[in-house]
Structures are given as structure tokens and as C-alpha cells.
Amino acid sequence: MKPRILILGGGFAGLYAARELHRRLRDRAEIELVTTENYFLFQPLLPEVAGGAIAAPHAVTPLRFLARGVKLRKALVDSVDAEAREVTVFQGVQRRPTQIRYDHLVVALGSSTDLTRTPGLAEHALTMKSLHDARRLRAHVIERLEHADITELPEVKRGALTFTVVGGGFSGIETVGEMKELIDRSLKFYPSISPGEVRVVVLEFAERILGEMDPKLASYAMKELSRRGIEVKLRTGVASATGTQIVTTDDEVIDCRTIVATIGNTPAPAIRRMPVEIAHGRVAVDRTLRASGRAEVWSLGDCALIPLKDGASDRSDFAPPTAQFAVREARHLARNIAATLDGKPLEPFSYTSKGALASLGAHRGVADVMGAKITGFPAWLLWRAYYVAFLPGVSARVKVLVNWLIDALSPRSVVQISPEDPPTARHVLYRVGDRIYETGNRADGFFTVMSGAVEITGRDPRTGEERKRILRAGDHFGERMLLGATRRVATARAAEDTKVLVMGREEFLRLAEGLPEFRTYFERYLAEQGLDLPMEGESPEAAE
Amino acid sequence: MKPRILILGGGFAGLYAARELHRRLRDRAEIELVTTENYFLFQPLLPEVAGGAIAAPHAVTPLRFLARGVKLRKALVDSVDAEAREVTVFQGVQRRPTQIRYDHLVVALGSSTDLTRTPGLAEHALTMKSLHDARRLRAHVIERLEHADITELPEVKRGALTFTVVGGGFSGIETVGEMKELIDRSLKFYPSISPGEVRVVVLEFAERILGEMDPKLASYAMKELSRRGIEVKLRTGVASATGTQIVTTDDEVIDCRTIVATIGNTPAPAIRRMPVEIAHGRVAVDRTLRASGRAEVWSLGDCALIPLKDGASDRSDFAPPTAQFAVREARHLARNIAATLDGKPLEPFSYTSKGALASLGAHRGVADVMGAKITGFPAWLLWRAYYVAFLPGVSARVKVLVNWLIDALSPRSVVQISPEDPPTARHVLYRVGDRIYETGNRADGFFTVMSGAVEITGRDPRTGEERKRILRAGDHFGERMLLGATRRVATARAAEDTKVLVMGREEFLRLAEGLPEFRTYFERYLAEQGLDLPMEGESPEAAE
DSSP states (O other): OOOEEEEEOOSHHHHHHHHHHHHHHGGGSEEEEEESSSEEEOGGGHHHHHHTSSOGGGGEEEHHHHSTTSEEEEEEEEEEETTTTEEEEEETTTTEEEEEEOSEEEEOOOEEEOOTTSTTHHHHOBOOSSHHHHHHHHHHHHHHHHHHHHOOOHHHHHHHTEEEEEOOSHHHHHHHHHHHHHHHHHGGGOTTOOGGGOEEEEEOSSSSSOTTSOHHHHHHHHHHHHHTTEEEETTOOEEEEOSSEEEETTOOEEEOSEEEEOOOEEEOGGGGGSSSOEETTEEEBOTTSBBTTOTTEEEOGGGEEOBSSTTOOSGGGBOOSOHHHHHHHHHHHHHHHHHHHHTOOOOOOOOOOOEEEEEOSTTOEEEEETTEEEEEHHHHHHHHHHHHHHSSSHHHHHHHHHHHHHHHHSOOOOOOOOOSSOOOSEEEEEOTTOEEEOTTSBOOEEEEEEESOEEEEEEOTTTOOEEEEEEOTTOEEOGGGGGTOOBOSEEEEESSSEEEEEEEHHHHHHHHHHOHHHHHHHHHHHHHTTOOSOOTTOOOSOOO | OOOEEEEEOOSHHHHHHHHHHHHHHGGGSEEEEEESSSEEEOGGGHHHHHHTSSOGGGGEEEHHHHSTTSEEEEEEEEEEETTTTEEEEEETTTTEEEEEEOSEEEEOOOEEEOOTTSTTHHHHOBOOSSHHHHHHHHHHHHHHHHHHHHOOOHHHHHHHTEEEEEOOSHHHHHHHHHHHHHHHHHGGGOTTOOGGGOEEEEEOSSSSSOTTSOHHHHHHHHHHHHHTTEEEETTOOEEEEOSSEEEETTOOEEEOSEEEEOOOEEEOGGGGGSSSOEETTEEEBOTTSBBTTOTTEEEOGGGEEOBSSTTOOSGGGBOOSOHHHHHHHHHHHHHHHHHHHHTOOOOOOOOOOOEEEEEOSTTOEEEEETTEEEEEHHHHHHHHHHHHHHSSSHHHHHHHHHHHHHHHHSOOOOOOOOOSSOOOSEEEEEOTTOEEEOTTSBOOEEEEEEESOEEEEEEOTTTOOEEEEEEOTTOEEOGGGGGTOOBOSEEEEESSSEEEEEEEHHHHHHHHHHOHHHHHHHHHHHHHTTOOSOOTTOOOSOOO
């Protein structure tokens, strides 16, 4: 029987490992690739999707086009039985577990984001890791412009027109560059917004941005961003965030309704369920890319800690988590696995970066290509040429080139395709004094307090007096929707820094309908509080 | 002060009304357009988006590009005060109510879908009205191919490879044509699926498809669809549906995991809150497009009942709900409103259809242009030329043309961009005997029974015996997730035709965390049932 090589993960590392193994081994082995999505995401193009320079489908290619000859399985990895050499996955809608046998296992699960260290970031920041993230950021930015154009409240307008990017590395700088370009080119369609009202800020905790690049190039980038009106705050990080404000480590409070977090990269949590040793959070491998202690388990890419020399100890002695390295590691892995099958000796991996490129948007970039430092328009062109050549498949290249051409000649579309469905119950943070809702607002959420305190001020329906209540962890409010209320009859304000859980109206009502005990509990609560009587300003008809 | 004309609705009727009014009146009036989305959807291209021939952003154009000089407001209409001539809308995230004054109100709220008459359709069918719908259908079809390629269960494969479209009008026929083309062109990438395993069915309740077209053209379309392997069942409708089956009015049960409903068109529910008379569910207007009884309220488009002659009584005496008519109505409305402002007499509206075009996908179509009947490739070319010319804006046209060119030369992308977020609590229907989940499945949902009965079979943890329970309306199951369970330890099956409410794992746990009474209730319930003990096959670690 042919040996089976099972690869987990469909990013640069996993995809190129599959392609290289197939190229080398052809029919001599069965190769299977397990991924959560059925497409390959060309991550360097994400900022372009966020800025609207290209459409989301142009940054992805079906794995089936790129990995011919390899069996593809869209499934969720559950666990690994290293003795039996079996991986359990969940596939399809029903989440039925399926066992997949392997002779060699390649762990290429990549990286993830963990923002939980900073209060409010996980709940309120947008990330830039996936295709959804890029699409969501673009829609979010346009929604802020739409709102800023029509609001009459100055603090709402200011918050809507302030955009903060946390992190001044490649991802942060390329994202802020594209985001600013989208905003600048769209303003002419928003007559109530003047360019001076827009504020774009980058927070970088280190001494300079683009720490991985040559200092001269980073310095050029700083000047270029500044010229375009982007504020860069060095030696500054984010201390906390809510849906309407961000507080920096310098204690500056910025009214801001768009926070993009490009920090918090962490290896995929799933590696902890792999039969491997973990070192510094990543899969420990030796110089041949074999996982320590097991001859048939391998790892590469962002999730692996790959020593580039013997006696590696310093951070720079290990392979950086970049696409450039992932692709070279994949080629090396294929050679070593083929060698194993042939009983030949394995080779240690080593590679030195050939350079780096970053786009600053607006036809400017910085590039370090084999030592040569290039800035401005030539660097930007080089960046685009490099990535188009790098894109797998002719039609992917043609589509992206054509889109870039059209983008150069016509305005950026400000179509805002909203998220499909209402969000599930989620956490929201408020700073002391923030208003959660006001009398007269549309009643569209049910709230429970997770921590902190909420002050509710309204008129008692029985006496007409103004009434104040303080609610704490475990208490809830906003449940009058159960009685058909469509407008708020009280004002809710955060009395302390507070975290709440919010559930949408439709869902709350659906749950009350489906779970009689849930409904009864709230009806009783409202009756006890004297809140079940109709209140001033309320109309009995259902919204919509 | 200049007169204010407020238009509600941004489809063909509303957008063209805004453009025409601006063109005629220029600075003489203030024109404002209130819409729920900030883009104009070119609906005829939706099937192309569903089939993957073009990307979603190419079927939409920002309203700001198309309605220059018109004030645009993205907001939800709440109510109208006809005496004060004010509309109340909700805008922005906070849902703060805002009043907008008008001198003339134009109601162009369009149509909506109501599938509630057929059990299961609202819960399980996909519609083809919005951009989300088209995107979702494409992703859904590809997900079925992905699953069919890897599943080892024949009934699952059959259901995944059966696709049913309900309704044989324009929308249904164009959608089935594109959907079949997407499937046909993608099969080569799915090695475990053979073309003969795919089944595509159209259910049409009338005697023929394309009832609005000439019978000869409809007959050509029937032959063409049949040639391509699409089954058309005439005089057949849908009696009921679940997530895995559809039952026809002929009592045929079809295993099918994709149901597209193009029936159920109904005027937008919001018109009932307008200060107008309703007739046959639509806004009653006279021949000048003025709403009966009010001199300053007008209506047009799909939501209006517009008589084409005096003494109109039969259905055919009224304007059909098509884009062609909406655009002519909009021009006429602009003339009549201008006449009103100038004190000149109003004109009655009349128009005869110039023809109709329908694409059948795969380079074939049918067209009826001013009496000339055209079929096949020329009709398909004509359809494309007509719509490209009709698209507003040069760059929209260029993008669509280029995409069509690339589509002709390269494989259709089978990238499946899944929905962003997990769905909120939703209703799911099961037919008697359907399995809801099985022992060993991933535990990812909490269920409550809305109607019908569910049988749970599992092993009693205390005695080891097999135990059966029947749950009915108001009962719930699947709550063991609260104890950290990640796998099902029992099997749940529909004992009757049943409707349940399902809530996802993450959300259920989040709610239990936020609402202590919710958590306590379930903990108590599990203890009473003896279900709080660890069970065979269960692992204590959290999933992910």
C-alpha cells in the first residue's frame, strides 16, 4: 500500500507542502490536505480588499485549482491518535466524526490572533487575518462615512471619522495606507464631511514602525504616511478600548469608532491537540522539520519553531513567521519526506530572507530586495509585480491586474455590503459615563451585566416620579421588548467601566417563544418591578 | 424655501425617481433618498452572482455614484406623520430616531418575500432577492459539492447533489440555468462526483414555465433546459420542506439539501405604515401615480397598484412589477411632480412592455423584442448587451464585461466564502423519522421543541440501561454542553413532523455565563434528570 501523507492546514505552508510533495512523489504516495476553508487566501492582498482596490474573490483561489492530484477535505480537526496514526475530523453540516489514517502527518496549522490581554480589544477591534476581516473592515469604514455624513451630533461625527490602527508592522502599515486611500478617494461623495475632519492614527509600541525592515526604509515610510495625513504615535500602545473610545498607554482618550488590531499574533490553538512538543507556544521541530520525538510527525510555517542553526537560542536563530520562509520550508519538507520514504538521509533546513516589500497605498511603497533599498512609486510597482507573478494561476493574475487597472481609472466603489445576519449574543464594553441607550431609542437589544455597574433612569409608571436603579453583575435590562415595547422608556448609562452581554431583539423574542420558562421568568420580573404597565411614549404596534 | 421631495426606497423605482426629479428640477427643489442599503442592486444580474459568473460587487453600484445632487440617507423607516408631513427614521448604530420633513413623499419601497404559507420554506429555502441571497446560494451549492465529494453515506451524497428550484418564472429559470452551469463546470475538480449523480429539478405550479413570455419561447426554454439535464415538473408545487427533503404537491418526496424559492413575492410590509390606502396588498394610486386621497403622497414600482387605463379591474389592467415599468413610472412621476410645483395639469401614466429577455445560462437565452422572437446564442448575447448598456456608469460596464470575458476563458472559481458569523437562534423543521443528531456527533447546538415530538435514546448513566424519552413543545434538549460535553451521548430523532429552535454552542454558553438564572435552571434540570454525571465516550476537555 502506498504511504499516506496527511497535511493539516491550507495556508502558504500547507498548500505548498501539498504541491511540492505531489510534484516529487506523484503516484508513489497518497497525499491528503485537510483545511477549514476550500480556498487559498493570498494574505498579502488583504489590505487591498480592505481598501476596496480589489474585490474579495480576487484575493482567493480555490485549493482545487492549486493542488491537483491531492485529495482535499474541508473539515475541522478534532484530535489525533498518535499510536493508531489517525486524525479525527468533523465534516459536513452534521458534524459527524471521521477518522483519517496517516503514515506521515504534517502540522501546518498557521497562526491565530489573541487580543484578550487588552480589555476591550477582543470585543471591539477588527482584525486583518482572514478574508472576512478585510471585507468587514471595508464595510465598517464605509458605514462610518455614511453615518458621519448624516449625523447632527458632533461627538458622534468625530468618533465616526477617527480611525485607529494598533500595530506598526507590515500588516498595520499596509492596512492604514489602503484604508486612508479608500477614505480620501471617497470623500467627494459625502458632501457633509470635509477632509480636515478625518483623523487616522497608528499606535506602535516600539521605537519605530516596520521593525523588520531597514531603518532608512522605515524612516521613509514615516515621512510618507505623515505627508498623507496619517498620525503615527511611537512608543504608544493601547491600554483599553470600547465601541466608541480607545485609551492609549499615554492615557490619551481618543473618540474612535474604528479600531484595527494587527497585534496579538499567536500560533493556532489547535496545535495543543497535536502529538508534539510545544516550545514557546509553537511546535518544537528539529532542523529537518521533524517534530521532536516522533519520526512520522512534521511541522512547518507560522505554527512551528524552526531552528536555522545548531544551538539556536535567540529569537533571530529561528525562522520568522513569513510567507517567504513558509514556501522554502515546504520545499525542504517535501525533500525530507521523500528522503524518508527512500531510506535516504535528511537535510537540515536553512534559508536567509531575500528581502521584504511593503505597500503604503497611494502608489507608494518601500522595498528591500537582496540589499537594494527602493522607495516611492518604483517600490510600489515592484510590490505589485512581485505579487502578481507570485499568484498561482493565469486567470487569478489577469483578474487582479484588470482590477488594479480599473481601480486606477475610476473611483473606489463605496458600496457597503452589510453583514448578512444579525450578530449572535456578544460582549460589549463601556467606559464609565458612556450612554448605552436613551429614552426614545429603538428597543432592539436585551442586556445582561457581566461586570461593572449600569444606572437606569426613567419614570416610574405608577407614580410618575423619576426613578434610578443600579444594576450589577448578573442583573439584566432591556427586557420590556417582551411586552411589545419598540422604544426605550428609560436611559441606561455605565456607572463604572462595564461589560455587558447583548442579545438582539429578534433572537430574544424567539428564545422567549421557544422556552416557556425563559418567558415566564421575565414576565414575572417585569411585573415585580412594576414595569409591565404601558409607559409614556410607547406604541403598542410591533416594529416592522 | 425650496420644496422638499422625500423618496423612500432605493430600487429601480426610487433611484430613477430621484435621478429624474434631479434632472428636471435641479436647484428648484431639495431631493432626499432614504434607503436601507447604500448601493443600487442590479437585480437582473443576481443569477450571475449565484452562478459565479461575476463577483457580487459587480452587480451593485453605490447610490452616491448614481444619484449625484440628491441627498442620500441610509436609514430604516419607522413611521410617517401625514399631518405634520414628517417621516421618522432610525439611523446609525444607536438607532436614534430622526425626523425628516417633506413637502412631497414618494413611496417606492418595492417588494419582499413571504414564504410562510408553505411549511418549512421560510426556514429552509434560499431566496434570490438580495445580493446576500445570491452570494449565499453560490456558497451553499459549493458547500454541497465539497461535502458530496468526501461523504461515505449514500443518502447524504444524494441529498447533497439534488438541487430544487421552486417557481418557473424569470427568476427561477435564470437561477436554475446559472446554478446548473456552475455545477457542470466545477465537477472536474470533485473526483468523487460523477455528472450522473447530480439532479436539478424545477417545480412550476402552472401549466408552463415563463408564463409572461410567448408560448413558443417558453417551449424552446423547456427543450433547452431538458437538453442540459434539468428536470422541469409542471403543474407541481411544493407542499412542505425540511433541511434534507422536499415534498411536492404530487406527494413525491425528494432528498434534497438545496431549495431555492423564487415564489412568494409580496409588496414590502412597510407600506402598511404609510399614510396611504392599500388595495390588493399594494399602495392604491390613481393614474397620475398619486396615492388615493392625498395630494402630496405618491407611489410607484413593485409596491404600487398602478392602473394603466380608466376602469381598470383585471390583473392585466395594472402595471406589472418589473424594472422596465418601474423606470418608465419614475420618469412619469418626475414629470407629474414638476407639473404640480408649476401649477400645471397632471398626466395619466400608460406604457406597453417593449419585450422581455431571459438567460438560460450556458450561452443560451430567449428574447422577445418588440414582437421579434429570438432564441439560442443570439438571444443570450442580446440579453448581455442589453443589460451592460443598461448598467449605470462606465466602470460598472467595463468591470462586468471583463468579468464575462474572463469567465468565458477560465474555470468558474469554486471558492466558497462561508457566512461570516454563526447564525442566531433559528427554527429548523424535521419530518417524522429524521435524525436530529446521533451519539458521537459534535455537540454544537441547544434545542427547544416548538411543535411536534422528539425522541431521545441514550444510556442511563446510573443504570447502564437504554433509555428513551419523548419531548414535546416547550421541552428542550442538548443542554449537556453546559457541563463541558463536546460529544453527543444520545441520539435525537423526530417522532412526528417537528419544529425546533436551535441555538449555537458558543451563544448558549455565553448566555448561561451572562444570565445566572438561565444557568441555574439548566443545572437543576440536568441534575433532576440524572444527566449531570459524566457519560461514556465523553471527554472533559473543551472543544477548540
